[in-house]
Amino acid sequence: MAEATPAPPAACEREFLEYSGPVAGMKYPVKVKYCGDCGTPIEYCEFYPNYEKCKKWLESNLPDEFGKIVSVKDDDGEGGGGGGGEADDSEKKKRQTRGGKGTVKAKKKSEPTGIKVGTSKRGKKKTITIVIGLASYDIDLKDAAKFFSNKFACGSTVQGEDEICIQGDVKDDLFDILPEKWKAISEDDIDDVGEIKK
Ligand SMILES: [Zn+2]
Known part of the structure; x- marks a missing residue:
């Protein structure tokens, strides 16, 4: 009965969480490294509120992983900083304009009143x-x-x-x-x- 066979799930559903087989360069079984400070897998440390403490723990206990995480984060930071920098600049310009007006006002305030x-x-x-x-x-x-x-x-x-x-x-x-x-x-x-x- 061909009709009884359910249609295969849509591609987007199927691929989600589907086991795709071993990944080249990965060692099995995958060993998840947990942070000794916050207790989450180390790649989640950055979402932990006390990330600075995590970083310290990683630095002294898993220096290799720490190096990877921090260097990646640094790259991200620079890239994001560049993109955000323009926004910041325009924000600054706006503020400067506002500041300029404020300065003019301040000058007017100290103008002789008679x-x-x-x-x-x-x-x-x-x-x-x-x-x-x-x-x-x-x-x-x-x-x-x-x-x-x-x-x-x-x-x-x-x-x-x-x-x-x-x-x-x-x-x-x-x-x-x-x-x-x-x-x-x-x-x-x-x-x-x-x-x-x-
Ligand atoms: Zn942590």
């Missing part, structure tokens, strides 16, 4: 002058405070990130003194904000 000068009352009689924005002109605030102290013969202190407090009402003088002392500042950059209430 100077604000104002006064503030301390008690009933005391007035202080506040100068905001000198740091955006790359002016060292401590130096500036010292300069004001000498210029006005009064106390002057740095407050916060970009603010200098000068004892006394010297606001009007600042419109002349600031551009004179720092060329980057023009009189137009200075904005009188009047009384600053704190």
Whole structure:
């Protein structure tokens, strides 16, 4: 009954795990070498999370196999590295572009923002002058405070990130003194904000 004979499996099924006979150059029975560290056949060590430990074990216990595995891996690494290198380069370029934009932004941030000068009352009689924005002109605030102290013969202190407090009402003088002392500042950059209430 020819019909009863099942059709032979499709080629793709048949070849899968089919014994194809001895392979030239192979010694039989095949001796699987197991890794003393992770316990898997040594060709699986690279999938073991602690591959570095495996490599050490292989190096001292199976130096020949270690040499084979590592040299193969190295070749792979270089080949893969070359292929991946291009991708990395384009990635880098993208990042550099992004970085470049970031740098421009950072520069803009430190662009002079103008100077604000104002006064503030301390008690009933005391007035202080506040100068905001000198740091955006790359002016060292401590130096500036010292300069004001000498210029006005009064106390002057740095407050916060970009603010200098000068004892006394010297606001009007600042419109002349600031551009004179720092060329980057023009009189137009200075904005009188009047009384600053704190
Ligand atoms: Zn291993």
